[in-house]
Amino acid sequence: MTAPSSATDLLPQRPRTEQLCHRPILRDSWYAVAGSLDVGDAPVGAMLLGQRIVLYRTATGVIAAPDRCPHREAPLSKGTVEDGCLVCPYHGWNFGDGGRCVRVPSSAEHVPPPPKAHLQTFRCEERYGLVWVCLGTPTRDIPRIAHEDDRTFRRINTPVEVWRTSATRMADNFLDITHFPWVHTGTFGRRQDTLVPKVELEDLDDGWYGYCYEVRANNDSLGSLASGQTGSVVERAMSSGFHLPFDVRSTIRYASGLEHILLLLSTPIDDVTSYFTFVVWRNDDFSVSAQDIIRFDLAIGAEDKRMLEMLDGVLPLDQTSLVSVQADKCSVEWRRRLAEHVGAAPTSA
Numbered sequence: 001m002t003a004p005s006s007a008t009d010l011l012p013q014r015p016r017t018e019q020l021c022h023r024p025i026l027r028d029s030w031y032a033v034a035g036s037l038d039v040g041d042a043p044v045g046a047m048l049l050g051q052r053i054v055l056y057r058t059a060t061g062v063i064a065a066p067d068r069c070p071h072r073e074a075p076l077s078k079g080t081v082e083d084g085c086l087v088c089p090y091h092g093w094n095f096g097d098g099g100r101c102v103r104v105p106s107s108a109e110h111v112p113p114p115p116k117a118h119l120q121t122f123r124c125e126e127r128y129g130l131v132w133v134c135l136g137t138p139t140r141d142i143p144r145i146a147h148e149d150d151r152t153f154r155r156i157n158t159p160v161e162v163w164r165t166s167a168t169r170m171a172d173n174f175l176d177i178t179h180f181p182w183v184h185t186g187t188f189g190r191r192q193d194t195l196v197p198k199v200e201l202e203d204l205d206d207g208w209y210g211y212c213y214e215v216r217a218n219n220d221s222l223g224s225l226a227s228g229q230t231g232s233v234v235e236r237a238m239s240s241g242f243h244l245p246f247d248v249r250s251t252i253r254y255a256s257g258l259e260h261i262l263l264l265l266s267t268p269i270d271d272v273t274s275y276f277t278f279v280v281w282r283n284d285d286f287s288v289s290a291q292d293i294i295r296f297d298l299a300i301g302a303e304d305k306r307m308l309e310m311l312d313g314v315l316p317l318d319q320t321s322l323v324s325v326q327a328d329k330c331s332v333e334w335r336r337r338l339a340e341h342v343g344a345a346p347t348s349a
């Protein structure tokens, strides 16, 4: 996991939240905001739904709190971590486990910190090599990936990136296979295979909802490392499913028995800026380097990023302002459920 500070540097100065992120229900879901390895011996600044947060690691796990010191509002993410405590850069107040203020350097030892000096922490958990935060009261679980507990699979994490696009546009894209021949021409897309068979939506396993399909993919040298196949074209049995609000799972099975599960996570930093990371589980030959395997997936992600950053604003949530066809059925259903979930009026954007 690399360069958390560079991700922090890319956060918006004036977050835009009026179209999507202001909706209270979104605070009640879990979002991946950093890699576990990003939160080490220094605090990390992040932003979720327009809220600046600080993450720091103590002996009992990662703490998430507003990135604002209760004393004089200094950004705690610019401080340090010493002896398992977050130290504010302004007057050195110390915050430990659970966000408790444990030391005020200007006060005598026997004077306890004021009760309001403790940080109002957010719920924070580590799962799948990621730090997940919920700003409100969770009404939905972190999405389940059963392969995490299967020893025949290994997990590979990728960096948490900042994309200049809305999480709505990302989830829509990750559920859509009709862009493959157009956007993914540098990786697996085949211009000659544009026709999509009838999409049938169904409950997939582990609470995911979506569809199954077959794809013929280009299989060049980079792709063959990922697919474990040598032909120039490879058949993939795939599924794509969603878990509200923005999580997408894609599964790929090759004839060889190789399985490849991708968890594609879009976290709203604000309405038009998002974290993107994906996690891969594979049951392949563990001796093949993880870096070689994910190079292909990273190249695919870069193709999506390039396309999505050309699009403006939040994806309209109503069903009337965009034109859809049968092949868009899954993203239309995801959008319908998201609009219902966030309480968007049927005709509002």
Ligand code: FES
Pocket: 069, 070, 071, 072, 073, 074, 088, 089, 090, 091, 092, 093
């Ligand atoms: S502003 Fe943080 S200790 Fe004063």
Ligand SMILES: [Fe+2]
Pocket: 173, 174, 179, 183, 184, 300, 304
């Ligand atoms: Fe894509």
